[in-house]
Amino acid sequence: MTDxxxxxxxxxxxxxxxxxxxxxxxxxxxxxxxxxxxxAWCRHCDDxxxxxxxxxxxxxxSPPVDDSPAAQAARLAELERATRAALAGEPTTHPxxxxxxxxxxxxxxxxxxxxxxxxxxxxxxNGYRYESLDDTLLYCxxxxxxxxxxxxxxxxxxxxxxxxxxxxxGIAFQLTxxxxxxxxxxxxxxxxxxGSWLAEAGLPRAHLAEAALRExxxxxxxxxxxxxxxxxxxxxxxxxxxxxxxxxxxxxxLGVYRDIGRLVRARGTRAWDTRAGVxxxxxxxxxxxxxxxxxxxxxxxxxxxxxPRAADxxxxxxxxxxx
Numbered sequence: 001m002t003d004x005x006x007x008x009x010x011x012x013x014x015x016x017x018x019x020x021x022x023x024x025x026x027x028x029x030x031x032x033x034x035x036x037x038x039x040a041w042c043r044h045c046d047d048x049x050x051x052x053x054x055x056x057x058x059x060x061x062s063p064p065v066d067d068s069p070a071a072q073a074a075r076l077a078e079l080e081r082a083t084r085a086a087l088a089g090e091p092t093t094h095p096x097x098x099x100x101x102x103x104x105x106x107x108x109x110x111x112x113x114x115x116x117x118x119x120x121x122x123x124x125x126n127g128y129r130y131e132s133l134d135d136t137l138l139y140c141x142x143x144x145x146x147x148x149x150x151x152x153x154x155x156x157x158x159x160x161x162x163x164x165x166x167x168x169x170g171i172a173f174q175l176t177x178x179x180x181x182x183x184x185x186x187x188x189x190x191x192x193x194x195g196s197w198l199a200e201a202g203l204p205r206a207h208l209a210e211a212a213l214r215e216x217x218x219x220x221x222x223x224x225x226x227x228x229x230x231x232x233x234x235x236x237x238x239x240x241x242x243x244x245x246x247x248x249x250x251x252x253x254l255g256v257y258r259d260i261g262r263l264v265r266a267r268g269t270r271a272w273d274t275r276a277g278v279x280x281x282x283x284x285x286x287x288x289x290x291x292x293x294x295x296x297x298x299x300x301x302x303x304x305x306x307x308p309r310a311a312d313x314x315x316x317x318x319x320x321x322x323x
Contacts, residue, residue: 024036026248028246031154072125107153114150117147130192140178156246160319162238165235172228176264197224218271240297247294
């Protein structure tokens with residue numbers, strides 16, 4: 001029987017991300033419950049920083065959200081306090097932090113990964129400027145790559161080479177998010193595209209949302225999605241280390257999110273007329289094809305070395321080392 005904490009976490013993922021909710025259903029029940037609970041904490045932290053509710057602005061009529069830097073910094077400080085308390089095993093009655101505490105204790109997830117996620121949100125709060133590709137990749141690792149690493153722990157992975165592949169998947173997801181949301185971010189005063197790339201394309205950071213610049217913006221986004229594809233390909237090599245149902249779920253999420261990037265690329269300058277997304281029939285197609293990919297990884301690739309991870313792919317120092 002599902003307990004109240006897991007049920008609340010499940011409802012958060014169903015409302016906050018239908019794509020990840022669909023993929024999570026493919027996990028075995030125990031892994032699924034842990035995935036729900038980890039997602040709940042990640043979603044809560046993200047919402048607190050952005051003043052949102054499950055990834056959306058509060059409904060009309062709701063109290064206004066204070067988006068001032070001081071208010072965001074205060075919310076971040078409270079998140080860090082509550083997260084550190086949960087990591088230390090202190091009692092908590094907040095369902096999100098109860099869920100988070102369960103997951104990190106059960107799967108012995110190192111504290112540094114959760115704190116790295118908060119460091120990523122701090123980059124947003126402080127208005128960090130992304131001048132180089134490494135800057136952008138650091139952000140992608142902190143807000144998504146570490147989530148991949150924590151999910152790998154949930155799935156029983158401890159080997160550093162496989163953790164790097166899990167980080168690669170999170171980085172690929174975030175690069176896709178940046179590509180999909182680049183104009184919305186620009187309108188909100190945020191830009192995650194490397195400043196060096198913008199300079200090469202002659203793009204002024206402050207004017208990315210202008211219609212006259214759609215063509216050069218689309219060209220930079222294509223370059224970003226090409227990079228994301230390299231991280232997706234690297235992450236795919238990690239499937240061989242997972243149990244079948246975990247590999248199935250991860251392969252499904254990989255396929256769906258990579259398809260969002262494909263759609264953004266195919267639309268060209270019209271990529272941001274409507275938000276790019278994958279419909280239910282195509283998601284079901286990815287569920288089916290991912291089952292075949294997971295079976296192949298399980299039956300024919302387990303124990304095989306596979307393609308070595310490309311040396312020029314970015315990785316945080318704590319995961320560095322030989323494959």
